[in-house]
Amino acid sequence: MKLALIAHDHKKDAMVALAAEFLPFLRTASLMATGTTGGRLVAELGLQVECLLSGPLGGDLQIGARLAVGEVDAVIFLRDPMTPQPHEPDINALVRACDVHDVPCATNVAGARLMLGRWAAQAADGIRG
Numbered sequence: 358m359k360l361a362l363i364a365h366d367h368k369k370d371a372m373v374a375l376a377a378e379f380l381p382f383l384r385t386a387s388l389m390a391t392g393t394t395g396g397r398l399v400a401e402l403g404l405q406v407e408c409l410l411s412g413p414l415g416g417d418l419q420i421g422a423r424l425a426v427g428e429v430d431a432v433i434f435l436r437d438p439m440t441p442q443p444h445e446p447d448i449n450a451l452v453r454a455c456d457v458h459d460v461p462c463a464t465n466v467a468g469a470r471l472m473l474g475r476w477a478a479q480a481a482d483g484i485r486g
């Protein structure tokens with residue numbers, strides 16, 4: 358499973374808590390993230406994460422480009438709906454790329470829990486054989 362993880366500043370604590378909740382599964386996944394989000398996941402949870410550019414510097418676009426060529430299976434993008442972002446066009450481009458390529462995209466914790474819960478259970482079933 359190739360997962361992209363992205364969180365706006367006010368959602369970064371929630372992303373770290375979510376990742377902690379699903380740590381065993383996430384350790385088995387191939388992770389990429391925008392720069393600051395990824396840095397926190399590495400520093401606070403010891404996850405292996407390919408850290409791309411920070412979102413405002415083009416990280417969302419990098420993830421969108423990777424997704425367009427089949428290198429991303431799902432996106433968890435904890436957006437902050439209350440704060441205007443200078444790179445709003447990049448954010449929209451990434452979410453649009455998910456829709457164009459029919460890649461699952463959770464934009465809040467509840468949706469992300471549903472996705473991760475299902476995949477974690479599938480992975481556990483696979484391990485049980």
Ligand SMILES: O=C(CO)COP(=O)(O)O
Nearest residue numbers: 391392393394411412413
């Ligand atoms: O701005 C972001 C996504 O649009 C997130 O970027 P950072 O993870 O670098 O803060």
